[in-house]
Amino acid sequence: MPELPEVEVVRRGLERWVVGRTIASAEVLHPRAVRRNAGSLPDRLKGRTAASVERRGKYLWLPLLDSEDITAGLDGLDGLGREVGAGEVAAGEALIAHLGMSGQLLVVDPLTPTEKHLRVRLTFTDGGPELRFVDQRTFGHLLVAPLAVRLPRPVPEPIAHIAADPLEDVFDDEEFATRLRLRRTGMPRRTEIKRALLDQSLISGVGNIYADEALWRARLHWARPTETLTTTKIAELLAAVREVMAEALEQGGTSFDSLYVNVNGESGYFDRSLAVYGRRDRPCPRCGTPIRREPFMNRSSYSCPKCQPRPRNAHP
DNA sequence: ACCGCAACCTGTACGC
DNA sequence: TGCGTACAGGTTGCGG
Numbered sequence: 650m651p652e653l654p655e656v657e658v659v660r661r662g663l664e665r666w667v668v669g670r671t672i673a674s675a676e677v678l679h680p681r682a683v684r685r686n687a688g689s690l691p692d693r694l695k696g697r698t699a700a701s702v703e704r705r706g707k708y709l710w711l712p713l714l715d716s717e718d719i720t721a722g723l724d725g726l727d728g729l730g731r732e733v734g735a736g737e738v739a740a741g742e743a744l745i746a747h748l749g750m751s752g753q754l755l756v757v758d759p760l761t762p763t764e765k766h767l768r769v770r771l772t773f774t775d776g777g778p779e780l781r782f783v784d785q786r787t788f789g790h791l792l793v794a795p796l797a798v799r800l801p802r803p804v805p806e807p808i809a810h811i812a813a814d815p816l817e818d819v820f821d822d823e824e825f826a827t828r829l830r831l832r833r834t835g836m837p838r839r840t841e842i843k844r845a846l847l848d849q850s851l852i853s854g855v856g857n858i859y860a861d862e863a864l865w866r867a868r869l870h871w872a873r874p875t876e877t878l879t880t881t882k883i884a885e886l887l888a889a890v891r892e893v894m895a896e897a898l899e900q901g902g903t904s905f906d907s908l909y910v911n912v913n914g915e916s917g918y919f920d921r922s923l924a925v926y927g928r929r930d931r932p933c934p935r936c937g938t939p940i941r942r943e944p945f946m947n948r949s950s951y952s953c954p955k956c957q958p959r960p961r962n963a964h965p
Numbered sequence: 966a967c968c969g970c971a972a973c974c975t976g977t978a979c980g981c
Numbered sequence: 982t983g984c985g986t987a988c989a990g991g992t993t994g995c996g997g
Binding site: 681749750751766784785786787788832833834836838839840844906908946947 | 966967968969970971973974975976977
């Protein structure tokens with residue numbers, strides 16, 4: 650699914666409906682959905698309170714407060730204050746969620762009939778709406794893990810390898826431009842621009858839809874070698890990524906079907922504004938040329954043959 | 966160290 | 982109607 654705009658829509662829903670509530674129970678209906686916690690998830694959630702809802706790229710997490718933290722009036726982020734190692738302070742734990750290809754987090758009345766693909770159900774001590782994790786393909790999962798304070802932003806340990814996303818203040822445009830062309834070792838990076846956009850350790854939150862849409866806006870073919878991009882072109886591409894994501898967010902995200910919905914089960918409507926994705930043989934909104942579809946990484950890439958000519962130095 | 970690909974799942978659409 | 986194939990918004994782990 651869900652790419653950054655769709656996940657942000659879910660984050661906002663959770664912020665409104667879940668923050669400040671204390672978990673009464675967690676029921677796991679499919680072990681694969683909690684595979685990284687192997688049986689311990691319910692015990693680690695019971696009695697804890699969601700302090701906030703954070704997002705980086707396509708990951709969501711809810712920092713968890715213990716009841717002692719609340720009675721002590723601490724903010725839950727650095728309440729324990731234990732030294733763990735150089736540059737890190739223990740900050741308790743967080744409930745992490747990744748929606749994979751088909752995951753949904755739904756806030757529903759407890760009497761709502763069980764969804765066919767319900768994987769985890771969280772109930773709250775106030776007896777109010779439940780939080781349900783529904784996931785047809787079970788590529789998504791929930792996980793409770795330590796939250797380490799790392800400057801400039803606290804992030805759960807299991808997602809320490811995920812780069813900042815382009816809508817975060819801490820995203821470093823210059824570092825991104827450098828890393829697009831150079832490996833950490835200083836050797837030139839040999840890859841194509843779309844592969845790089847989808848690499849969540851370089852820039853997070855971009856998936857197949859928004860990669861294609863941003864490349865179309867920046868007039869770049871997906872197979873363009875990153876080492877041939879100018880600093881100016883990279884800046885244009887980043888601007889296009891931010892622009893298309895901001896527009897999608899305004900419209901509640903992209904939904905081709907009921908698989909991609911907010912916490913209340915409602916679809917976004919940015920699909921009507923897509924220029925190329927899923928639009929093979931339909932006219933390019935800029936020049937009228939029929940959009941082409943090409944196989945790419947066991948998926949598809951959509952582009953305009955005229956606005957986005959295949960680079961001559963790309964592999965055929 | 967890096968890169969590209971198969972694997973992990975379920976459901977739908979389509980051609981024969 | 983049934984069957985086989987292709988494809989779907991993502992991440993991981995492994996081989997080269």
